[in-house]
Amino acid sequence: MSNLFYQTKSPRPVLDRASGIYMWDTAGKRYIDGSSGAMVSNLGHSDPAVLDAMRAQMDKATFGYRLHFQTESSDDLARMTADLAPAGLNKVFFVSGGSEAVESTLKLARQYVLTQGQPQRFKVISRYPSYHGCTLGALAITGYAPMTAPFDPMMQRMPKIPAPRAYLDGLNPDDRATGLHYANMLETAILQEGPDTVLAFIVEPIGGASTGALVPPVGYMQRIREICTQYGVLLIHDEVMTGGGRTGRFFGADHWGTTPDLIALSKGFGSGYAPLGAMIARDDIVDAVMDGGGFIHGFTYAGNPLACAAGVAVLGQIAARDLVGNAERMGAALYSRLMGLMQRYALIGDVRGKGLLCAFELMADRATKAPLNPALHAHARLVDIAYDNGLIIYSRRTRGGTSGDHFLVCPPLITTQVQLDEITDLLDKSLAQYMAELPAQVA
DSSP states (O other): SOOOOOOOOOOOOEEEEEEEEEEETOOOOOOOOOOOHHHTTTTOBBBHHHHHHHHHHHHHHSSOOOOTOOHHHHHHHHHHHHHHSSSTEEEEEEESHHHHHHHHHHHHHHHHHHHTTTOOOOOEEEEESSSSSSSSSHHHHHHHHHHHGGGGGSOOOOOOOEOHHHHHHOOOOSSHHHHHHHHHHHHHHHHOGGGGGEEEEEEOOSSOTTTTTTOOOHHHHHHHHHHHHHHEEEEEETTTTTTTTTTTTGGGGTTTTTOOSSSEEEEGGGGSSSSOOEEEEEEHHHHHHHHHTOOOOTTTTEEEEHHHHHHHHHHHHHHHTHHHHHHHHHHHHHHHHHHHHHHHHHTTEEEEEEETTEEEEEEEEETTTBOGGGGGGGHHHHHHHHHHHHBEEEEEEETTTTTTTEEOOOOOOOOOOHHHHHHHHHHHHHHHHHHHHHTTTTO
């Protein structure tokens, strides 16, 4: 019996060791980390260069409180991060994870508008579905009913616009009119709320767990930038999952060349070697807040030297080994393999994603996009079958958390063609087993 508890009572074996894209439990069973944990382990497990860097930092210091000392590792990582960010975003604030990164962007945005004499701006528009973190502030901008509903009385409700799920709405994502159709919903929402009350719009450049690697339609990202600029609304890119090279660019938004005002970054940024995330901000935003009395915000472990040393080594390895390029190349190969499975299994209604952020969605009817009966709990059952077969994938319910079943296939950026074959074979096996379990009228 363990004293630990997390989200459910579902038992899992004890982890013994991990290397590259593979993990072993204490009974010796091997698993392929086909989801990089929760889309975290971009560099794979137990990278020697990262472990060496962490050991070297441990020999020097493992903790230095940010108000008492600057550290070489945090300074180095901040410089490297700013160099990767869009022009004009040179200020970096370190945190321990994605929820903290998102929360930091919200609070910095709010403090900034106060310095600009705009105290009436407080509303943060987001999308439905979406996921931005588990703190109450991040949940208030999350659109995923099972996660938010229990805490609704404790939160400031924030406005939502529909996520651009063109595939469900029967629209062509390659048509610029589709992108403008969804993006202009932001302008409508701003006008309805009152432009002088809207603080920010937060968007995942490519959808994460709530929408399953949803790629925005043509023109969408550019148009929301225009709208935010027009109405003085700060644009926040939630790159917690997409940042760090996973999509074949270091930032997901780099695919469209759009520049936000604030970025939230975590997961692959530290690749699981230590709790690490960051907020990246426009210079003038930070300057105004600092000149106005300082940023009223912080975390005990912000800029932890050991975590930052790991981050420096992770970014170094991503660059030295061209893992962003590998994510693009292997992502195209993975997408092709998933499309091949779609041809074999009528239950797969959609395949989507960029780079090594890919997903497929199960549907009862591919033509009508009707979801499977929620009572089947397909999102959980297929994950368990794959796990038993030695493949780890990640699932959520696509349609606001109540129905629809998508599965993220997001192996580490070091993945090879041979390893993609292993993943595909295990997915094929698992899908066949799941199909055999379904009632005849569904299968």
